[in-house]
Amino acid sequence: MDNSDLRQKISVQYCFPNNNGSCRKEVRVGPGNLFLFIVLSCISVGTVVLNLLVIISISHFKQLHTPTNLLILSLSVADFLVGLFVMPVKIMQIFDSCWYLGELACCISEIIIGILVLASLCNMVFIAVDRCIAITHPLLYSTRVTPFKMSVSIILGWSFCLLYLTIFMYSNDHLTPSQIYSRCYGECVVFVKYPWVITSVVIFFLTPCAGILVLYIIIFMVARRQAKAIRAVINQASKKMPSSSETKAAKTLGIVIFFFLAFWIPFYVSSLTVTNLTTLSVVWTVFGWLMCMNSTVNPVIYAIFYPWFRASAKYILTCRIFKSASSVLNLHREHT
Template sequence: MKLEENSVQFCFPLHNSSCVKDWRSFMEYIIMYTFLSTVSGLTVFFNLLVIISISHFKQLHTPTNLLILSLAVADLLTGLIVIPVEGLAFIETCWYFGDYFCTVFPIMMFTIFSGSHISIFLISLDRYIAVTDPFHYTVKVTFKRAVFCVSFGWFSSFIYALAILNKRQAKIINTVTVRIKPEGKGTVPKTSETKAAKTLGVVIAVYFICWIPYFIGSLIADSVPYNSAVFVFMYWLLYTNSCMNPLMYALFYPWFRISVKHILTLSMFNSSSSYLNVFPERK
């Protein structure tokens, strides 16, 4: 039987206490699911390229790239878990994932977003040291310290999420910071670091554009309905930031374009491909 616009639909028709499901036309479903699948798929694919690039090519094994790798993992998990779950709940206006996942999901989302914020903060700190004190950069910033900071940051955000859940107050942490990329090991000329810092200004601007509306919306949540178009726009602008970060790398960083070319052409499976020079200017 064809469903009419005014017909009542339930999330679980066999349960008398089921919530009422919002009516949507077939075309609305097609558009929404296409958008959801596209954003989720591209976010996972682009960030997977970043993760493979930094993990495989030896020249990219630097402290700053480790922080970028941490951010890419957070962005990939956003596309793999957060966007599909939140998108399905928004489109269907029902929760089909059960009570247990309803309890666990806020912990996962909080940890993922916290990992993203922590990674961006550490990258901004790393770049600040590289620009302001380049001659002591390799002494202050080491690979082991980067590993410790990333591990501690992710672990502490997970523990904090558990504490919030016990109080039934699981919410996304309100933290904003910045990000950038390295130029290899050793002391780097200050002009190179300054150029890198200017390039990352675009990434920082995109990050703030995506996140600030959400923070503002959190402050006016009492005066604006949670399911209004304003909040929907804020949330999805926030989620799409995870897809934008790799695009910034592709736009500004030659090493990323070179590594992606070798990944997509399967050249990375050749022997000794991990030692490929992804910085042609350093021959």
């Protein structure tokens, strides 16, 4: 072995130098990568902070303990976990080729991501159903949809996501519905078979999204018809018509669902064109991050369209929620 070969061998870095089966270590450095690291880190921190504000707001202020807000709370929990867990892991995988957490953690990370994806879809379906009942049956909404019933539905929804993934894991003799490949120690690469991609698109995307779109078509058709009725019979009791707050809530949550579809459709559509989809592919990296950024956008939408969120955020950031009786404050009156 000459000196050049020896120098080349010495310069090679491994993920675990004391392990003979360790993978080679590739760390992406440079000004461009540093800038990207800062941007993605800020997105991750922003996602955690904004969704944490939503979680604290709805949990602390009793006025916000409504069925619709409980759904927003459930969605914010999923978004919060995306910013706290999924984004940092994805950042680590982008800038460092090594996986230091072990094979079990690699499998668990994919399970958690799967649960959060399914939970987000579940929450979106529940939101559409909730708004449909509120608009089409405004007089019966308070009796049909209660905070207790909504809490039970949310718990069942999350439980279903966990149960489904558990059943799928053991029925396929894998820890996840995907396959974890480790060519060497210190690698976490997920290989998704094409049949699973098709199944995922049909069952976990097209079907719930089609249901959401149908429900919102019904919502806006009914809202439009009732708006005409209000103009035609303006002297009749307005309590028989949906309140403006209900219509506004439907529109706001409709925007949330629109952005949800806009951020998720590219990944699912592009994945159909890839025969072998892995976590190392550009499709997985770019559009996967686009999906994650939907968790950042949701609380921004709340801040723009919900005055109660802006009021509660001020109380939280100024630590006034620690004052006595702060939980019973009228947040709507703060912005009237």
